[in-house]
Amino acid sequence: MSGTAPTGPRTGTRIQSVTRAANLLMLIASLPEHERSAPRLAAELGTSVPTVYHLLNTLVDAKLLTRDERKQYRFGFAMEVLSVAYAQQTVPPPELLTPLKRITEVTGESAYLSAWRSGNPVVLARLEGTHAVQVTNLRPGYRGAANARASGKVLLAFAEPGDRDRYLAVHGLERMTDRTIIDADVFAEELARVAKQGYATDVEEFSDGVACIAVPIWSGGILMGSYTISAPVERYRRRRADYLERLREAVEMLAEPEHGEAAGN
Template sequence: MADETRTGTRIQSVSRAAQLLMLIASLPEAERSVNRMAAELGTSVPTVYHLLNTLVDAKLLTRDERKQYRFGLAMEVLSVAYAQQTVPPPELVAPLRRIIEDTGESAYLTAWRNGNPVVLAHLSGTHAVQVTNLRPGYRGVANARASGKVLLAFAEPDDRERYLAMHPLTAVTDRTITDPDVFAKELAQVARNGYATEVEEFSAGVACIAVPVWRNGMLMGCYTVSAPVERYRKQRTGYLTVLRDAVAMLDEDKDEDEET
């Protein structure tokens, strides 16, 4: 039987409006011309104008004196509500199951919530020896966590500086980075590599590796694999491949939705 949630009635105009909002979010402000948006959406210029005017009336968008479209007050309300939501979207949790199936290790989903890197989901691995240091709702000591390093490395500069100004680099183990200059170099390396690691910086005998999760150019969070140090050292490359494959699953699901 077909999944009714995927085959039920859809309203095309609502779908196009949602696609338009996502497109605007992914485009630099200077490139948000109506012609560009019509071309990207594969629809006519008049249709885009109709959609834009409707979204402006709903306060989801606003049009400034230069005729540039920006997000409106209603979008701020939605953004705040999303940032306070502690239950992650199912589509972000599904790849965690693939991670533990392929690695046997514990896996986490972490994201920014109210200015803090917060663990949103955790699935235990299948290996006899597991590490389960973190639970949903955990926040703090981002400098000692691979997930914290990823979220800080790819955060907007103002958000990163604000977090670091309010949260001193605290030592959790004797391996935790607490020197600001050293930590800045660590974040720069994370940004270059596209992933972060930590070996016994948060918990003795435990190592983690994390990758960012992007959707439409926006940082949605990060996936992390946590393992005993010795197993991590032997399989680190494999863990990284699995994590990146998990992120790629989200793009595959997006393509399937667009074809539906």
């Protein structure tokens, strides 16, 4: 065999039919259950109904999908196995780490990636910034006091109501500092505000002298996690607007189309 050895993750043949199946699964995940018919899926994908049926039938045979009596498609048993395995995975996807690195590069501050794992908002990754004064009070694997953390507020505010209620029923509202919100009604108002404005903050609610700002990470309408910037309070107050802009830019990086060709079927 001759030729140049692969040099990166985008090297090599892509199978077009696998790409189409993956796109189809992501589309189904983004649509309401009553809008997952084959004609609707074909229209959204810009392909023919027969082609979509071929993909759907294959995915049903693999138990990744099921078809109900209304001819709507839902996720099958095999998808449950995959989702549970993903929820238990503590190593973050590489695609989420590149924007995280960008955050630290452009702000000089420590940045975090957090996500739901096994019913808890968990810190998956932390990158230190370059400023002389840094705050490093969270480590990967930390899962406590979601009510006091900007990332925790984001994940709770945008979570499915059942997931949020189960977490709060078990963990309650933990007091970390004198500024931590521990009143249930006040915290409900805080989450409503986070959901409306699209980001969360905590100013000395988790740790004295430390402030954080966090935004949700979305992919195909699915909440994938949260990016957070952590900084000393005084620096945070001066640069809060800039931090929010950089966080949103990081999320937008994930929406940029990947370049590469699919081949074969």
